[in-house]
Amino acid sequence: MSKVAYYPGCSGQGTSLEYDRSTRAVCAAVGLELVDVPDWSCCGSSPAHTVNHVLSAALSARNLDLAHSLGLDVVATPCPSCLTNLRNAALEMEDEAFRDTVNALLDRPCAGRVDPQSVLQVLVEQVGVDEVARRVTRPLTGLRVACYYGCIMNRPPERMRFDDHENPMAMDRLMEAAGAEVAPFPLKVECCGASFGVPRGDIVARLSGKLLDAARGLGVDAVVTACPLCQMNLDLRQSQINAALREHFRIPVFYYTQLLGLALDVPRSELGLDRLCVDPRLALGKIKAPAPVR
Amino acid sequence: MRIGVFICHCGSNIAGTVDVAAVARAAAKFPDVAYATDTMYACSEPGQEGIVQAVQELQLDGVVVASCTPRMHEPTFRRTVERAGINRYFFEMANIREHVSWIGKNTERNTAKAIELVRMAVEKLRRNRPLIPKRFDVVKRVLIIGGGVAGIQAALDCADGGQEVVLVEREQSIGGKMAKLDKTFPTIDCSSCVLGPKMVDVGQHPKITLHTLAEIESVSGYVGNFQVTIRKKARFVDWSKCTGCGLCMEKCPSRKAPDPFNEGLCTAPSINIPFPQAIPKKAAINPDTCIMKQKGKCGLCAKICPVKCIDFDQQDELVTVDVGAIVVATGYDLFDWHKYPQYGQGRYPDVITSLQYERLLSASGPTGGHIKRPSDGKEPKTVVFIQCVGSRDRSVDRPYCSGFCCMYTAKQAILTKDHIPDSQSYVFYMDIRSPGKGYDEFTRRAMEEYGAQYVRGRVSMIYPKGDQLVVRGADTLAGTQVEVAADLVVLAVGAEAARGAVALGEKLRVVPDQYGFFVESHPKLKPVETNTAGVFLAGACQGPKDIPASVGQGSAAAAKVLALLSKDQLESDPQVSRVTPARCVGCGKCVQTCPFGAIKLVEDRFGNPKAEVVETVCQGCGICTVTCPQGAIQLEHFTDNQILAEVNALCPPRIRVNYAS
Ligand code: SF4
Ligand code: SF4
Numbered sequence: 031m032s033k034v035a036y037y038p039g040c041s042g043q044g045t046s047l048e049y050d051r052s053t054r055a056v057c058a059a060v061g062l063e064l065v066d067v068p069d070w071s072c073c074g075s076s077p078a079h080t081v082n083h084v085l086s087a088a089l090s091a092r093n094l095d096l097a098h099s100l101g102l103d104v105v106a107t108p109c110p111s112c113l114t115n116l117r118n119a120a121l122e123m124e125d126e127a128f129r130d131t132v133n134a135l136l137d138r139p140c141a142g143r144v145d146p147q148s149v150l151q152v153l154v155e156q157v158g159v160d161e162v163a164r165r166v167t168r169p170l171t172g173l174r175v176a177c178y179y180g181c182i183m184n185r186p187p188e189r190m191r192f193d194d195h196e197n198p199m200a201m202d203r204l205m206e207a208a209g210a211e212v213a214p215f216p217l218k219v220e221c222c223g224a225s226f227g228v229p230r231g232d233i234v235a236r237l238s239g240k241l242l243d244a245a246r247g248l249g250v251d252a253v254v255t256a257c258p259l260c261q262m263n264l265d266l267r268q269s270q271i272n273a274a275l276r277e278h279f280r281i282p283v284f285y286y287t288q289l290l291g292l293a294l295d296v297p298r299s300e301l302g303l304d305r306l307c308v309d310p311r312l313a314l315g316k317i318k319a320p321a322p323v324r
Numbered sequence: 325m326r327i328g329v330f331i332c333h334c335g336s337n338i339a340g341t342v343d344v345a346a347v348a349r350a351a352a353k354f355p356d357v358a359y360a361t362d363t364m365y366a367c368s369e370p371g372q373e374g375i376v377q378a379v380q381e382l383q384l385d386g387v388v389v390a391s392c393t394p395r396m397h398e399p400t401f402r403r404t405v406e407r408a409g410i411n412r413y414f415f416e417m418a419n420i421r422e423h424v425s426w427i428g429k430n431t432e433r434n435t436a437k438a439i440e441l442v443r444m445a446v447e448k449l450r451r452n453r454p455l456i457p458k459r460f461d462v463v464k465r466v467l468i469i470g471g472g473v474a475g476i477q478a479a480l481d482c483a484d485g486g487q488e489v490v491l492v493e494r495e496q497s498i499g500g501k502m503a504k505l506d507k508t509f510p511t512i513d514c515s516s517c518v519l520g521p522k523m524v525d526v527g528q529h530p531k532i533t534l535h536t537l538a539e540i541e542s543v544s545g546y547v548g549n550f551q552v553t554i555r556k557k558a559r560f561v562d563w564s565k566c567t568g569c570g571l572c573m574e575k576c577p578s579r580k581a582p583d584p585f586n587e588g589l590c591t592a593p594s595i596n597i598p599f600p601q602a603i604p605k606k607a608a609i610n611p612d613t614c615i616m617k618q619k620g621k622c623g624l625c626a627k628i629c630p631v632k633c634i635d636f637d638q639q640d641e642l643v644t645v646d647v648g649a650i651v652v653a654t655g656y657d658l659f660d661w662h663k664y665p666q667y668g669q670g671r672y673p674d675v676i677t678s679l680q681y682e683r684l685l686s687a688s689g690p691t692g693g694h695i696k697r698p699s700d701g702k703e704p705k706t707v708v709f710i711q712c713v714g715s716r717d718r719s720v721d722r723p724y725c726s727g728f729c730c731m732y733t734a735k736q737a738i739l740t741k742d743h744i745p746d747s748q749s750y751v752f753y754m755d756i757r758s759p760g761k762g763y764d765e766f767t768r769r770a771m772e773e774y775g776a777q778y779v780r781g782r783v784s785m786i787y788p789k790g791d792q793l794v795v796r797g798a799d800t801l802a803g804t805q806v807e808v809a810a811d812l813v814v815l816a817v818g819a820e821a822a823r824g825a826v827a828l829g830e831k832l833r834v835v836p837d838q839y840g841f842f843v844e845s846h847p848k849l850k851p852v853e854t855n856t857a858g859v860f861l862a863g864a865c866q867g868p869k870d871i872p873a874s875v876g877q878g879s880a881a882a883a884k885v886l887a888l889l890s891k892d893q894l895e896s897d898p899q900v901s902r903v904t905p906a907r908c909v910g911c912g913k914c915v916q917t918c919p920f921g922a923i924k925l926v927e928d929r930f931g932n933p934k935a936e937v938v939e940t941v942c943q944g945c946g947i948c949t950v951t952c953p954q955g956a957i958q959l960e961h962f963t964d965n966q967i968l969a970e971v972n973a974l975c976p977p978r979i980r981v982n983y984a985s
Contacts, residue, residue, distance in 0.1 A: 196785075197671075217787060
């Protein structure tokens with residue numbers, strides 16, 4: 031069984047509780063052991079690095095060090111934003127001078143190296159799509175989805191070093207493994223408006239609206255995401271978008287772990303489907319309830 | 325020995341940072357120097373006259389000129405001293421421009437370095453020997469590699485000039501990229517109507533031997549006497565019998581393979597004549613798709629052929645020809661735009677290349693000249709052209725400008741409006757580069773008369789929406805993002821070196837630049853020559869070129885060939901290696917090491933093995949001289965004692981050794 035350090039990130043404690051829980055459940059179901067980073071702290075998310083690179087790196091460096099103390103060489107996080115911060119810090123700390131300024135801020139200098147990866151990457155690279163497919167017992171046959179990766183999951187490519195930065199396929203392949211029909215979603219790496227939600231709702235409405243429009247054009251039953259912020263913009267704000275654009279979108283927006291969980295026959299209580307704002311029942315009804323594979 | 329030394333000012337090029345008068349004063353004191361002076365432009369007429377006069381009046385028997393690179397003027401000054409009556413190898417050059425004044429700013433140090441370089445030249449000259457070139461016969465035949473428009477032009481000009489021409493083309497027909505074009509800029513005349521008659525001329529010219537479906541296997545020899553082996557690929561049809569009736573093509577049941585002539589827009593049968601105007605108009609079988617070749621069954625074409633010329637067992641054939649000169653006209657290839665993930669990497673059928681669009685426009689193309697989108701055959705109303713795909717883009721390692729894309733895009737925008745009057749074209753461009761005759765007027769016409777919308781900015785992504793493609797880019801003039809809903813997107817793909825160019829260059833000893841285009845001898849003064857004597861360049865193999873430039877260069881290369889082949893004999897360079905038989909122990913190390921195969925082992929009259937240099941093949945590289953353990957091979961004009969004398973001039977040995985002995 032593979033084993034990686036796990037950094038849940040703050041959103042997993044609040045806005046995307048269901049992402050964290052379903053991630054844990056899915057990893058357990060495919061035989062991936064997640065070891066929580068002890069005493070982890072916030073990575074600073076989007077504000078910190080816009081203010082001070084050293085401080086931002088220090089926040090991540092502390093977590094990297096704690097992950098390293100577990101004796102594991104990969105730390106996985108479900109959230110692309112946390113991933114960006116951890117990866118940036120890990121890469122920039124390779125520069126000795128920078129590492130020294132960062133370490134000066136820490137109680138304990140950050141020792142050793144751990145490789146931050148998204149849970150998605152770990153699932154695809156360490157567990158493997160075939161292995162996931164093998165464990166699927168309730169395939170999502172009949173469900174047509176569009177996978178939406180968001181703009182930072184794979185970019186910048188020289189930093190993230192996973193999948194294709196213009197046409198990533200990791201989630202598509204996992205969803206196919208889960209038995210869903212995956213529509214080729216041309217806007218899969220477009221920005222949803224990200225953290226503009228509070229200051230400029232109009233921008234989010236325009237950008238996220240475009241994504242929902244493209245998804246509707248593909249005739250999908252649901253959008254699948256891997257990012258708490260993307261999910262929030264598309265799901266929680268869907269009614270705001272409808273109001274702003276005079277639209278009538280009703281597209282449920284799942285975390286890919288929620289749908290994987292269904293396919294792997296994880297108890298529904300672990301998946302938090304009731305926390306979605308757009309009612310997913312219509313979409314889930316599309317799944318041709320098959321006899322369990324085994 | 326009486327030596328004259330001439331220090332050139334080269335205007336301010338040298339005199340600006342070298343005290344030339346001081347160099348001359350110092351040179352006057354070197355051994356054997358009878359005369360030293362500085363001169364304004366040594367290469368100019370008065371400059372050369374000054375040298376001639378000095379030689380004659382002062383009875384000099386050697387000359388040193390300190391000026392620019394010998395690559396520029398060594399032949400000039402050699403002729404000068406010969407005119408003055410001394411052997412041309414009693415001339416030495418010191419490069420005090422590239423090696424001194426252009427790279428240093430400190431006059432004092434520059435002057436000191438210049439003096440040292442002159443001292444080296446003088447010491448070498450003191451040990452020079454007269455060399456007399458040999459003469460050899462020239463083979464009056466030229467090989468032209470590549471049957472595109474540049475190669476065709478060179479072939480016709482050479483043949484009309486009375487020389488025998490062997491034209492080798494790797495495709496089945498000559499015509500190259502131009503044969504695929506619909507119309508040409510800036511005159512909008514029909515490409516195949518201009519090129520077709522020339523292709524026919526090539527096919528019919530009594531002096532031209534055409535080998536298509538053929539490649540260069542190997543090249544040996546030297547200017548005036550090249551031996552070239554050509555591999556004629558098996559075509560599985562006896563071309564001496566095939567009449568080009570095309571019956572076989574109609575009956576061939578295997579027609580799934582993409583048609584290369586139509587850029588993959590349609591399919592072609594396995595036995596095929598690429599296009600109606602093909603020269604030679606003969607059928608050939610593609611063994612990769614032919615059912616008979618793959619599975620051993622079928623043979624329908626053999627049954628149907630009225631002249632029974634199908635031969636499934638045909639083998640490649642090797643032909644060797646002797647030629648006196650070679651013209652390389654291998655052209656270019658299109659950049660593989662699949663390196664741009666943001667343009668879909670081939671996922672969207674309605675994103676096509678400019679050359680594919682050209683086939684759609686062409687009356688002999690797969691749609692009979694009607695613009696239809698590949699996905700559903702609908703006529704597009706909004707066409708977006710994206711320029712600089714694989715040009716001027718460092719991220720894909722193509723920082724250079726391909727030169728002709730601005731023009732063909734304007735042409736295609738004009739033709740689009742002609743074909744579909746209610747259509748609208750958009751052109752995303754970076755700059756418009758249209759410096760040729762009538763070119764700028766042409767692009768303006770596309771904008772002003774034909775209403776093409778020009779948007780300055782790169783396209784960031786293309787994605788499908790419904791049955792359209794959304795093209796999103798920046799308008800850097802307006803400072804906004806733009807999105808255009810297009811029915812068809814045409815990528816103006818840039819040019820890159822033809823596949824296999826580097827390997828061919830190795831055989832011809834022609835150097836490619838870092839992008840695979842062949843390097844000319846001098847960018848301004850020798851644009852069609854290469855550094856290998858007797859090998860010339862024409863067309864886009866030297867860098868992206870449009871049709872007028874390619875034709876111009878084809879003619880230029882032909883002129884060079886005709887000048888070369890007009891001589892019955894050429895002089896061989898006497899700066900070759902020579903073996904001292906008494907020292908040679910016949911170990912054969914030099915034979916193995918010579919990259920040109922210029923040394924062979926012979927037996928002397930006592931039966932001992934001895935090395936012998938074939939003078940005409942030797943390139944004077946000197947590798948053998950450093951290989952020989954006995955010091956039995958010396959390179960004329962660069963003998964050990966000459967080179968050591970130079971070294972000693974620079975760093976004098978504590979004990980004086982007289983190398984002159
Ligand atoms: S191979 Fe035979 S049938 Fe085909 S074009 Fe030649 S002559 Fe005609
Ligand atoms: S100098 Fe020597 S190695 Fe070079 S080409 Fe001549 S014989 Fe060959």
